[in-house]
Amino acid sequence: MQTQLQTMLALQDQINTLVNDDWRAQNFPWYRAIWVESAELLEHYGWKWWKKQQPELDQVKLELVDIWHFGLSLELQRGVPEQVAKQMQAELKAGQCAAGDFRENLEKFTLNTLASKQFDLAGFAQLLADVEMAFDxxxxxxxxxxxxxxxxxxxxxxxxxxxxxxxxxxxxxxxxxxxxxxxxxxxxxxxxxxxxxxxxxxxxxxxxx
Known part of the structure; x- marks a missing residue:
């Protein structure tokens, strides 16, 4: 997992730099992007009690990947990729547990993101478990x-x-x-x-x- 995390962190750094050479100094509100993506994610999962809705799982997973892009950007601001990858691996493993109520867990994840303006890795790991999306x-x-x-x-x-x-x-x-x-x-x-x-x-x- 750590090797894969380092690879993804490096790739995210590359794409961010391609868009803006000095992206780290810009203090972009990555947490806000995660919040907005979370709302889009909920639309694909379904939340309306007055009509029948089936989760669009492939779209849900695509939205989780989009959230991951912004989360990696936040994580990259914590230090060098090698050390960040170790921290991320520990937090992801700590968040691994049985599947639960996806909507409620998404709300917790979003609230934690807005409150801390950081990436709630443990909460994200729970969302992956909820939709049976393996790390690979x-x-x-x-x-x-x-x-x-x-x-x-x-x-x-x-x-x-x-x-x-x-x-x-x-x-x-x-x-x-x-x-x-x-x-x-x-x-x-x-x-x-x-x-x-x-x-x-x-x-x-x-x-x-």
């Missing part, structure tokens, strides 16, 4: 989303030149297909994923130009 799945989903975000930035996302749909499919579909053929346990998993994505994108755009 969180890692796989996070790395995929991070690589896609970085790839988009590198290929003209800011100036509008990036082409999101290739061969009738969105880029995230291509990403999922590529990821299925790679070993997520490889030390250079994110680099392999980025390289394969870049190669496929270039082939597609070259064929249409």
């Amino acid at each position: 799945e969180l890692y796989r989903r996070y790395v995929g989303k991070n690589v896609l975000n970085r790839f988009r930035q590198d290929n003209g996302y800011k100036d509008g030149s990036y082409v999101k749909n290739w061969q009738g499919r969105e880029d995230n579909e291509h990403l999922a297909e590529i990821a299925a053929d790679l070993d997520t346990g490889a030390d250079d998993y994110s680099e392999q994923l980025y390289s394969a994505l870049q190669s496929r994108y270039r082939e597609t755009t070259a064929a249409t130009s």
Whole structure:
């Protein structure tokens, strides 16, 4: 787990730096982003008692990954990635327990986040348990989303030149297909994923130009 945490922290630092070179000094309200994402997460899970709602679990997991991005950003401000990873691992393990009431646990997590303006790792671990999302799945989903975000930035996302749909499919579909053929346990998993994505994108755009 610690190696995976260090990898994710490094990737988050890279994408934050890509957006703003001096991001650590900006004191962005990451906790506020977590709060807003938590509300979106609850919408996908369902909370209305006056109508039938089934949890959209895949969307719920995607929102948890988005929250994880902001949480990692907060954690990176605590120190160097190696030491932060150790602290995170301990807090995540302390938060591991049986599944409970997801809505109530999400409210506790959000309240703790707003009160402390920090990332409630133990509370987040509980949310993962509630939706039966293993840490390995969180890692796989996070790395995929991070690589896609970085790839988009590198290929003209800011100036509008990036082409999101290739061969009738969105880029995230291509990403999922590529990821299925790679070993997520490889030390250079994110680099392999980025390289394969870049190669496929270039082939597609070259064929249409």
